[in-house]
Amino acid sequence: MAGVRLATLMHRAAATLAAAALLAAGVVGAGILATGDAQAHDFWIEPSTFRPLPGATVTVGLRAGQNFVGDPVPRSARAIGQFVVRQGGGDEAIVGSENIDPAGFFRADGQSTAVIAYRSLPTYIELPADKLEEYLRLEGLERIIELRSARGASAKPGRERFSRYAKALLTGERTSAAAIQPIGFTYEIVPDEDPTVGLSLFRGHVLHGGKPLAGALVVAMPHSDPSVRLAMRSDANGAFAFTLPQSGVWLIKSVHMVAAAPFSDVDGIGLWGSLFSIADWASLWASLTFESPENSPSTNAKGPR
Amino acid sequence: MKRILLIGLLLLASPAADAHEIGTTQVRLTLHGDHTWSAAITTAPQALVNKLEVEARLPRSSDLGDAALRARLGELSTVLARHVEVAFDGSPSPVSIAIARLELPSDVTLPAFVVLLANGPMPPEAHAVTWRYDLAYATYSLEFAAGETGSPSSVWLEGDEASPAFPVSGDIKPPTRVAIIGQYLSLGFLHIVPHGLDHILFVLGLFLLTTKLRPILVQVTSFTIAHSVTLGLTMYGIVAVSASIVEPLIALSVAYVAIENITTSRLTPWRPAVVFAFGLLHGMGFADALKELHLPREAFVPALISFNLGIELAQLAVIAAAFLAVAAWHREKSWYRPRFVVPGSAAIAATGLFWTAQRIAGF
Numbered sequence: 001m002a003g004v005r006l007a008t009l010m011h012r013a014a015a016t017l018a019a020a021a022l023l024a025a026g027v028v029g030a031g032i033l034a035t036g037d038a039q040a041h042d043f044w045i046e047p048s049t050f051r052p053l054p055g056a057t058v059t060v061g062l063r064a065g066q067n068f069v070g071d072p073v074p075r076s077a078r079a080i081g082q083f084v085v086r087q088g089g090g091d092e093a094i095v096g097s098e099n100i101d102p103a104g105f106f107r108a109d110g111q112s113t114a115v116i117a118y119r120s121l122p123t124y125i126e127l128p129a130d131k132l133e134e135y136l137r138l139e140g141l142e143r144i145i146e147l148r149s150a151r152g153a154s155a156k157p158g159r160e161r162f163s164r165y166a167k168a169l170l171t172g173e174r175t176s177a178a179a180i181q182p183i184g185f186t187y188e189i190v191p192d193e194d195p196t197v198g199l200s201l202f203r204g205h206v207l208h209g210g211k212p213l214a215g216a217l218v219v220a221m222p223h224s225d226p227s228v229r230l231a232m233r234s235d236a237n238g239a240f241a242f243t244l245p246q247s248g249v250w251l252i253k254s255v256h257m258v259a260a261a262p263f264s265d266v267d268g269i270g271l272w273g274s275l276f277s278i279a280d281w282a283s284l285w286a287s288l289t290f291e292s293p294e295n296s297p298s299t300n301a302k303g304p305r
Numbered sequence: 306m307k308r309i310l311l312i313g314l315l316l317l318a319s320p321a322a323d324a325h326e327i328g329t330t331q332v333r334l335t336l337h338g339d340h341t342w343s344a345a346i347t348t349a350p351q352a353l354v355n356k357l358e359v360e361a362r363l364p365r366s367s368d369l370g371d372a373a374l375r376a377r378l379g380e381l382s383t384v385l386a387r388h389v390e391v392a393f394d395g396s397p398s399p400v401s402i403a404i405a406r407l408e409l410p411s412d413v414t415l416p417a418f419v420v421l422l423a424n425g426p427m428p429p430e431a432h433a434v435t436w437r438y439d440l441a442y443a444t445y446s447l448e449f450a451a452g453e454t455g456s457p458s459s460v461w462l463e464g465d466e467a468s469p470a471f472p473v474s475g476d477i478k479p480p481t482r483v484a485i486i487g488q489y490l491s492l493g494f495l496h497i498v499p500h501g502l503d504h505i506l507f508v509l510g511l512f513l514l515t516t517k518l519r520p521i522l523v524q525v526t527s528f529t530i531a532h533s534v535t536l537g538l539t540m541y542g543i544v545a546v547s548a549s550i551v552e553p554l555i556a557l558s559v560a561y562v563a564i565e566n567i568t569t570s571r572l573t574p575w576r577p578a579v580v581f582a583f584g585l586l587h588g589m590g591f592a593d594a595l596k597e598l599h600l601p602r603e604a605f606v607p608a609l610i611s612f613n614l615g616i617e618l619a620q621l622a623v624i625a626a627a628f629l630a631v632a633a634w635h636r637e638k639s640w641y642r643p644r645f646v647v648p649g650s651a652a653i654a655a656t657g658l659f660w661t662a663q664r665i666a667g668f
Contacts, residue, residue, distance in 0.1 A: 041325065041464075043326070048413050057413070057414075063352075064325065064326045064328065064443045065352070065442040065443075066442065067359055069352060069355040069356050069365075070442060071328040071330065071348075071349065071441060071443040072328060072349045072352065072416065073326045073327070073329075073443060074327070074328075074329055074416075076326075076327070079326070097414075100414075100415075101329050101349070102413070102414065102416070105413075105414055123325075123326075125325065223365065223367070224364070224365055225365070226359050261549065262547050262549060262550055274547075275546070275547065275550070276544075276545050276547070277545065277547055278545050278546070278547050278593075280548070280549070
C-alpha cells in the first residue's frame with residue numbers, strides 16, 4: 001500500500017515537473033512562433049457544440065485560418081476523402097449540402113465521447129519560395145528548407161500537395177475508447193487519455209502512417225486567448241504533453257512534410273496519382289479540437305501569457 | 306481509340322486545383338459614374354469579428370447575437386477599414402464601411418453571413434484600380450464591374466493577395482492579340498535560345514546524325530509533333546507528370562541521340578519513334594516553363610500556339626547555325642564524321658548522362 005502511495009506521489013511529482021518543463025517549453029515556443037500570414041493556414045473542425053445532449057443535432061464547421069480564427073470552408077464533395085463521426089461503437093458518414101457551411105450535420109449519441117474525423121483529398125498548390133520558407137519555419141519544418149537547399153531548389157517555387165487530417169472530440173456522458181484510438185489517418189494526433197473529462201496534463205502521440213513520429217512540432221492554442229501558444233516537439237516515441245493552463249476549447253495541431261516521389265503514396269493520392277502528380281512535396285496537416293471542462297484540474301493552473 | 310486514349314489521359318490527370326480551400330467570402334467591386342466606388346463584402350460575421358478582436362487585442366467573443374455583432378463591428382469599424390485597400394494607379398483611396406445586411410438564421414444548418422458595404426472616392430483621372438482585402442484566409446472570389454451595367458469580370462484571390470489591375474476607363478486597353486502573339490513567340494524562342502541548353506543539345510544531336518536533309522526533316526517533324534501534343538495537353542491539365550520523371554528523362558534523351566550518332570550515321574527505323582517519344586517529354590518540360598509565365602486567360606490559345614511556334618523557330622535557328630558554322634563547308638570532308646560528329650556527339654552524350662545523374666540525385 002505504501003508502495004502504491006509512493007508510486008502515486010512520484011507520478012504526481014513527475015507530472016508536475018513535466019508540466020513545469022512543458023510550460024517553459026510553451027513559453028519559449030510562443031516566442032519563437034511569431035505569427036504572420038504565411039500563406040498556409042491551419043485547418044480544424046468547429047462543431048456547433050462540443051457538449052451535445054443525447055439526440056441533439058450537431059452541425060460540423062470546417063475552418064481554415066490562423067491563431068484559431070478561421071474562415072468557414074463549405075462542404076465540397078471533390079475535396080472530401082473521409083468525413084465521419086465515430087460514436088456508439090460505429091462510424092457514420094456526416095451528411096450535408098454541397099457548397100454550404102456548415103459542411104455537415106449529424107444527430108449526437110451523447111452517451112459517450114464521440115470523434116468527428118475529416119480527411120481531405122490531396123490538393124496541389126504552388127507557393128513562391130519566400131512564402132514557402134516562411135511557412136516551413138513557422139511549422140517547424142526547417143528540415144525541408146535544408147533538403148530544398150541540398151537539391152538546389154531554394155529559389156524555386158514550392159510545388160506541394162496538402163492534405164488535411166482533422167479530428168474533434170465531443171464530450172459525452174462518459175468517456176470512450178474511441179477518443180484515444182487512431183482513426184487511421186496518414187497523419188494523426190492521438191490523445192493518450194480522453195481530454196474531454198478534464199486533465200491536468202494533455203498527453204498524446206503524433207502518428208505518421210500509424211507509427212510514432214519523432215521531432216514533429218506540436219502546437220496547442222486555446223480558443224479564448226490567441227496570445228497563449230504552447231509548442232513542443234514530439235520525443236523519440238512520438239509522444240508530447242502539454243499542461244493546458246485554462247479550460248475551454250483547444251486546438252492541437254501539427255504539420256509534417258515528406259518528399260512526394262513517384263510510385264510513393266505518402267498522402268493517399270494512390271500510386272498512379274503519385275506518378276502523375278507534379279508536386280515535389282506532400283504536406284500533412286493534423287489537428288484535434290476539444291473542450292476542456294470548467295471543473296478540470298487544469299483550471300487552477302496558471303499559464304504563459 | 307482516340308476517345309479511349311483521351312479518357313485514359315483524363316483519368317490520369319491530377320484532379321487537384323491550384324488553390325487553398327475555397328471559403329465563403331465574396332466581394333463585388335463596382336466603379337460608379339459619379340467618381341465613387343463601392344464594394345459589397347459578404348463574409349462570415351463571427352469569424353470576421355474574431356479576426357478584428359485578435360488584432361485589437363480584445364477578448365475573443367463567440368456566438369454573438371444580432372445586436373451584439375452589430376455593436377462589436379461598429380466598435381471595430383476603423384480597424385476593419387484598414388484591411389480594405391482600393392488603390393487607383395497605386396494610391397489607396399479613403400475607405401468607409403457600414404453593415405448593409407446581417408443574417409443569423411435560427412436554423413443552425415444554414416450559414417450566417419454579413420454584407421459589408423465599403424465605399425470611397427475615385428480620382429477623375431484614374432486609369433487602373435486594384436483590390437486587396439487581407440481578412441480572408443481562404444480563397445475568395447472578386448467580381449469587378451466598371452459601372453452598374455458593365456459586364457463584370459471575376460478573379461479568385463488567395464487570402465491577402467492583391468487583385469490584378471482593372472482598367473477604370475477606355476484609355477487603358479488590354480494588349481492586342483497581335484501583341485500577345487509577338488510576346489509569346491519571343492518567349493518561346495528565348496526558352497530554347499539561350500535558356501534551354503538541354504533542348505539545344507538535343508536538337509544538335511538530331512542534326513549531327515547525318516548531313517542529309519530528309520533524315521533531319523523526319524526527326525525534327527517527329528519531335529515537333531510530339532512536343533506540341535504534350536505541351537497542349539499539359540497546359541490544359543489533361544496530362545501531369547512529375548518533373549522528377551520528366552527532367553531526368555529529357556537529360557537521358559540528350560545522351561541517347563548523341564550515343565546513337567556515334568554508332569551509326571543512318572536514320573534507323575526506330576529513330577523517328579524514339580525521337581517522338583522524347584518529344585513528348587520535352588513538351589512537358591516546355592509546359593512547365595510556360596506555366597510560370599501565366600498565360601493570359603483571354604488569349605490562351607494564341608499565346609500557346611505562338612509560344613510553340615517560337616520554340617520551332619529556335620530549333621530551326623540552332624540547326625541553321627550548326628549547318629552554316631560547320632556542315633555547309635565541311636560535310637563532304639573525310640574528317641567531318643570522325644573529327645567533328647563523333648567527338649561532338651560524345652561531348653553531348655557525356656553532358657546528357659551527367660545531367661541525368663544530377664537530376665535524379667536532385668529529385
